[in-house]
Amino acid sequence: MPSPYQELKERAWAANQEIPKRGLAIYTFGNVSALDAARGVIAIKPSGVEYDKLTAEDLVVVDLSGKIVEGKLRPSSDTSTHLVLYRTWKGIGGVVHTHSTYATGWAQARLPIPIYGTTHADHLAEDVPVTEVMSDAAVERDYEVETGNQIIECFKSRDPLHVPMVLVAGHGPFTWGETPEKAVYNAAVLEELAQMAFVTHALDPSAERLPGRLIRKHFERKHGKNAYYGQK
Numbered sequence: 001m002p003s004p005y006q007e008l009k010e011r012a013w014a015a016n017q018e019i020p021k022r023g024l025a026i027y028t029f030g031n032v033s034a035l036d037a038a039r040g041v042i043a044i045k046p047s048g049v050e051y052d053k054l055t056a057e058d059l060v061v062v063d064l065s066g067k068i069v070e071g072k073l074r075p076s077s078d079t080s081t082h083l084v085l086y087r088t089w090k091g092i093g094g095v096v097h098t099h100s101t102y103a104t105g106w107a108q109a110r111l112p113i114p115i116y117g118t119t120h121a122d123h124l125a126e127d128v129p130v131t132e133v134m135s136d137a138a139v140e141r142d143y144e145v146e147t148g149n150q151i152i153e154c155f156k157s158r159d160p161l162h163v164p165m166v167l168v169a170g171h172g173p174f175t176w177g178e179t180p181e182k183a184v185y186n187a188a189v190l191e192e193l194a195q196m197a198f199v200t201h202a203l204d205p206s207a208e209r210l211p212g213r214l215i216r217k218h219f220e221r222k223h224g225k226n227a228y229y230g231q232k
Contacts, residue, residue: 005043005061005070008036012043013056015180019098020051022188030098031076034180035086037093040064044082046073077144084148085176089160094180096187099172102194106130107167113193115210116200120193121218122229123186127209128193129154130167147171162223165190 003009012034019030028051033044043059060071064087066080076082082095098104106113106128113128115121131150138146151166151174164186165175173190177183200207222229 003070008034008043009059010056011180012059015184016045018184024098024100024187024191031078032096032180032184033082035093041069044075044079047076080144081148084145088152091161092176093178094183095176096183097174098187100191102198103173103191106194107172108170110169113197115215116197116207117210118214118218119196121210121215122222123189124163125215125219128165128167131169133169
């Protein structure tokens with residue numbers, strides 16, 4: 001009998017395949033989850049399985065409390081982090097964690113990614129934020145849950161649908177989106193922004209942030225109420 005979650009698992013599998021395809025992680029690094037909001041479950045990559053060996057049948061389905069609903073393998077060790085985001089933010093349908101080189105570099109430096117140019121402003125109207133470093137006490141609790149809590153704390157005054165990405169200090173990037181496909185897209189965009197910012201800073205350590213008028217123009221033309229980028 002086919003799985004009632006087959007379509008969700010196949011969608012999550014396809015999104016996970018984008019991680020190595022886009023050069024966002026090697027070997028078993030990183031993971032993507034996809035949400036079925038109506039059923040209150042996610043499909044997520046199993047822990048420690050290489051992408052070229054991964055099949056849709058390997059994907060693990062868990063409910064929003066973390067209980068395994070379907071699957072023979074252990075879900076990603078980052079599952080609890082994904083679940084914190086899904087339970088807290090309505091409107092997201094996919095979450096991605098990678099160890100992409102440049103974004104992880106900024107995370108390890110514990111620095112936000114400055115908004116130097118219009119490519120960045122096309123996607124978000126502020127620096128890519130970075131969380132605080134996790135406290136020793138939090139590390140000793142449920143580490144993955146606390147990672148999610150770090151992200152939520154970082155977004156207390158931010159709209160996660162307008163800023164669909166974050167750097168977890170000392171760890172790496174997380175992104176999300178209305179769909180798993182959009183979440184992976186945001187992960188690829190984040191890595192590109194991180195590399196561009198690194199090059200800019202290397203060429204001119206005193207480079208200034210893009211003026212506010214240009215930030216607003218480029219963000220609003222794609223995301224504002226009168227957006228005119230792309231086709232109708």
